[in-house]
Amino acid sequence: MPSNVVSIRLRLALWYGILSATALFLMAFFSYALFTRSQYVAQDQVLRLSARHVAAGVLGAGRSYILDTKPDSANIVLRLYNANERLVQATPGAEQVPPASPRATITAPAGPAYDSAAALVPALRANPVQSSRNAFGILMVKGERWRQYVLPLKKEDRLHGFVEALTPLGPLDRAVRDLRNLLFSLGAVSLIAVIGLGGSIAKRALAPVARLTSTAGDIAQSGDLSRRVGPVEHPDELGRLALTFNEMLGSLQASSQVQQRFLADASHELRAPLTIMQGNLELLRLHPDMDPQEKHEMLSDVEKETTRLARLVSDMLLLARRDAGVPFRAxxxxxxxxxxxxxxxxxxxxxxxxxxxxxxxxxxxxxxxxxxxxxxxxxxxxxxxxxxxxxxxxxxxxxxxxxxxxxxxxxxxxxxxxxxxxxxxxxxxxxxxxxxxxxxxxxxxxxxxxxxxxxxxxxxxxxxxxxxxxxxxxxxxxx
Missing domain, CATH: 3.30.565.10 (Histidine kinase-like ATPase, C-terminal domain)
Structure with a gap:
């Protein structure tokens, strides 16, 4: 082999290490980002829903029973302010967070509670929208972050007060930090193991190439022209083996793409009718004494979705024939x-x-x-x-x-x-x-x-x- 040709074994080990490092980094990053963002967004949704429940009670009946009882989750604090920002009522345990100015939060709302890394990927659920009628904020209480949501109480364009919902972010912040450290540690250990295993795998994978090289040497020494070795098209150990392997991969890839597309289409379109059917059947099972008219309507929905499902499967199978290149009879x-x-x-x-x-x-x-x-x-x-x-x-x-x-x-x-x-x-x-x-x-x-x-x-x-x-x-x- 010429001295300026890098051995296949070394190249495989290097590329395997680079690709593995890239894959590990992307997997760790997206796992961290998706988990972090979804958790913080979920917290915001809980605050928003809690505040809306209180607001509905106050505006509709003059008071909210939620403020009179301790919430199911001890991590949610709810407070009611009048139009002059004077604290009127709060849930038990609210004293651990000093009163804040609702107007100040609405005037200068805070951004998302998650870090910039999590902001680089889409959320698993939609972010609650901030507007001039509501706002999220961040409070620091004894060195711990608290997420704040403020919802003005307006009726007939008149401001009656504010509802404030709060929850501590400390446990979630610590969980996110621990996840980040864990992913980094696992990534580093995995990368070292992958590079070591990559070198070992490359050595084993190149054993057939060594045998082919030996056979070619035997042919050169013996002059036995009845023996054959595939043509070498590249100045490395793989030669014809690489070309054959690439052709095989091309055939397998084409077949795999057909299957993946079919499965992707199926999972995308079958989900809706199956969900509707499952929901209706579950309701029928849980409520056997349901009103006959309502039961008839639900069964009619199931029948419609079954028909749609059968039609969809038939159409997808027909398109699968297209992808597989099945010809028509003419x-x-x-x-x-x-x-x-x-x-x-x-x-x-x-x-x-x-x-x-x-x-x-x-x-x-x-x-x-x-x-x-x-x-x-x-x-x-x-x-x-x-x-x-x-x-x-x-x-x-x-x-x-x-x-x-x-x-x-x-x-x-x-x-x-x-x-x-x-x-x-x-x-x-x-x-x-x-x-x-x-x-x-x-x-x-x-x-x-x-x-x-x-x-x-x-x-x-x-x-x-x-x-x-x-x-x-x-x-x-x-x-």
Whole structure:
């Protein structure tokens, strides 16, 4: 080996150490940041909810029973001030925190209670919003931080006083500090262990390369040309082994990406219907004597979500076939007949819309009849969902010398220009104005685009807000 070539073993050990150090650092940082931020945000939410409960009682009934009893958590202190900032009432134990000026907190609110590192990552839950009507603050009591939340009591634009909620941050500050120290210690120990193990693993991994090198030396010495060693394309020990390994990884990566995308899509879209079904069934189990009408409505919701779930799974399995590259079966067929069948099915789906068809007779293409029928139904169903009753939805099938034009035109609300570039993406739904279909999956148009693509065609969408939507599919005519 040339003296200027760094050995593979050394490079593997160095890269393994660098990547492991990076991974350990990122894991420790994000673990710390996510935990820290979520805990402090949770504290703020508790304070905010506690203050709102007190405010609701005072403004509604003139007093709050919460102030008369010790809260469930001894770590929450609640105090009621009048409009002149005079302390009127407080929960037991409030004397440990000196009274503060609510107006001063509202005038100069404090930022988040967590440190700058935790601020670099998104929160696991939304931060409570501060405004001129409420504010968070930080108080120092005997060397310990206390989180403060102030909520003005206003009724008919008149200030009646302030509600103040406080909780000590000392236990949480100490827990966060201990976590930071623990992660740092574990990271350092793990890094040392990883580098040591990396060197050992690299040595073992390169043992086959040493055997290949020995074989190549035997060939050179013996001159036995019947023996073969793969070509060496790089000036290091891996040679052809590296290229083969990379090709294998490429194949495995492609397969893994298909599975990961399917699982990601499934986990994203299946969560909502499953949660609704689980919640309704749990209520039915806990309340067997529920009102029959309410029980009927809950079972109806479960049935709707089951139907939606079945449709979603079917659509996702179809897209999984697309990702796996499963081809269609293609044969000459009468597109006019298939279009009229889909049209009759769409008429049954109409909810007051006027469904019309203009289909030239004897239009023939080469393709899969089931998939083409599904394509037309998807386009018609999509048009019906977003077309008000009394408006029309038109299906048009025409042909010229070389091509077939399939058009679905509606008189619905149209699609905003900003959304039109994304309507063929999986799980994408346009703005809430077109979100009148709670059972939609966001997979219809992507499936339609795939079907057209598999038939060697082209699909285009033309729409404008308030002007309806026109989808044009161009297919090759069967001669």
């Amino acid at each position: 044969a000459p067929l009468d597109l006019s007949r298939i279009a009229l069948e889909a049209f009759r099915n769409a008429q049954r789906l109409a909810g007051g819309q006027v469904v019309q068809a203009t289909v030239a007779p004897g239009v023939r293409v080469c393709g899969d009849p089931d998939r083409l029928r599904q394509l037309i139904l998807i386009l018609l169903d999509n048009a019906l969902k977003f077309t008000p009753a009394g408006r029309s939805v038109d299906l048009i099938v025409l042909e010229d010398q070389n091509h077939v034009l399939l058009v679905v035109q509606d008189e619905g609300a149209g699609i905003p220009a900003a959304d039109q570039a994304h309507v063929f993406e999986r799980f994408y739904r346009a703005d809430p104005g077109r979100g009148r279909d709670p059972g939609g999956t966001g997979l219809g148009l992507p499936i339609a685009a795939w079907i057209v693509e598999q038939h060697g065609g082209r699909i285009e969408l033309k729409s404008g807000e308030g002007q309806g939507t026109r989808v044009e599919v161009t297919l090759k005519r069967e001669t």
